[in-house]
Amino acid sequence: MPVATQAAIKGLTPQQVEALGVNLILNNTYHLNLRPGIEVLKEAGGAHKFQGLTVGPRVGEAMWRTVRWLDRCIEFHQSSGKDDVQNLFAIVQGGLDPDLRDQCLDEMIARKDKVAGYAIGGLSGGEEKEIFWRVIKQCADKLPEDRPRYSMGIGFAEDLLVCVALGVDMADCVFPTRTARFGVALTSNGPLNLRLSKHATDMSPIEAGCPCPTCASGTSRAILHHNITLETAAAHAITQHNLVFQARVMGGARDAIMNGTFPDYLKTFFAKFFGDAGYPEWCVNALRSVGVDLLEGRPDVKVNPGDYAKWEYSDAV
Ligand SMILES: [Zn+2]
Missing domain, CATH: 3.20.20.105 (Queuine tRNA-ribosyltransferase-like)
Structure with a gap:
């Protein structure tokens, strides 16, 4: 990884670095915290945007892959003869992006008659808790009330109870x-x-x-x-x-x-x-x-x- 300690590769623009086919660089959060500081990074929308780097299409690609995967699961589930002994849950993805989450919710809800319940995935990976609960709420508010909702990877007692309060029924965690x-x-x-x-x-x-x-x-x-x-x-x-x-x-x-x-x-x-x-x-x-x-x-x-x-x-x- 080329090193961009202060959010810049010395001697090259971000576009030049990308054009070289380099798709991984290293930033140093300690140095970025000192300069330009967290407020500037927040204002810019994160370190990637501050650096002028391309962000998030991968999350969108992954979200649409999840939708295609669900369709394949539904097709197999219905043809397997096991749909009376096994429940199929749709997993809502979309990372921390409210628009992607919303699109994913629409796609998953459109398949409501073919799934027994809904899981909320892509959380509990170290994201800020203030963002975590807002994504849970966005999903729980929109998901059909007559289907159980399952938040994946939630295990601390306070997380469980907040999720329940926001409209979640089930959770799992090691x-x-x-x-x-x-x-x-x-x-x-x-x-x-x-x-x-x-x-x-x-x-x-x-x-x-x-x-x-x-x-x-x-x-x-x-x-x-x-x-x-x-x-x-x-x-x-x-x-x-x-x-x-x-x-x-x-x-x-x-x-x-x-x-x-x-x-x-x-x-x-x-x-x-x-x-x-x-x-x-x-x-x-x-x-x-x-x-x-x-x-x-x-x-x-x-x-x-x-x-x-x-x-x-x-x-x-
Ligand atoms: Zn005991």
């Missing part, structure tokens, strides 16, 4: 099982890093009242701390707990929606999960967009800007 193998148990008071020595003499379960086999059998934090790096059984025990935790978060949301108490469920969950650490600002903004104000009557709560998750700064690290 997070609860992967983090368990690293000794992190998920609880309604936030994540717990059982590798830390403060748990060495703690005889309480991961979470009191949790119905999972690990907590219900009285397995202590102390024994899990003792075993986590030695015995696969400890990772197994925490994995069981984490899967039950995720199911309880989503099951609680479902019950609250059925009972008409979902806004209260969200407020209670966030207050307990984040405690004094404060709420992620993007969650506050996303939930306000659907009429739930986490800060209502809570002037004491801190709001943290930027993209972070509780487990990143808590004792889970």
Whole structure:
């Protein structure tokens, strides 16, 4: 890769670089942050546009490939004789571009009678959370109400609940099982890093009242701390707990929606999960967009800007 530390290849214009057939260059975000600075880059619409480089046709090509792929899947699905035992979901793509998402939504919705549900793909790849929730909302607002919606790759509790509030029904993620193998148990008071020595003499379960086999059998934090790096059984025990935790978060949301108490469920969950650490600002903004104000009557709560998750700064690290 030719190096464009300061957003410019020395001695050549961007067009000359592209004309040479070079389609990969290296920028340095640290230097770009110093000069010209993030405000200028935002104003320009990103580093690529600032540099005068060609952007995003690849996302459009990929989106249309997804549509063609769906048509092939529908054709095979109908001719396979398995359409009564297997459900076909259309996956909405389009990256972070609202226009591409909209075009993709139109194409997918036009095939509604041939699919059992809709997935929202192309997210959870490190994009800004403020953009993430807006794409989810754009898709959820437009997708047919009589089809389940599945957001792909979502696993943090706050992400799950925001997605549900925006109109999503299902999600998948390796997070609860992967983090368990690293000794992190998920609880309604936030994540717990059982590798830390403060748990060495703690005889309480991961979470009191949790119905999972690990907590219900009285397995202590102390024994899990003792075993986590030695015995696969400890990772197994925490994995069981984490899967039950995720199911309880989503099951609680479902019950609250059925009972008409979902806004209260969200407020209670966030207050307990984040405690004094404060709420992620993007969650506050996303939930306000659907009429739930986490800060209502809570002037004491801190709001943290930027993209972070509780487990990143808590004792889970
Ligand atoms: Zn448990």
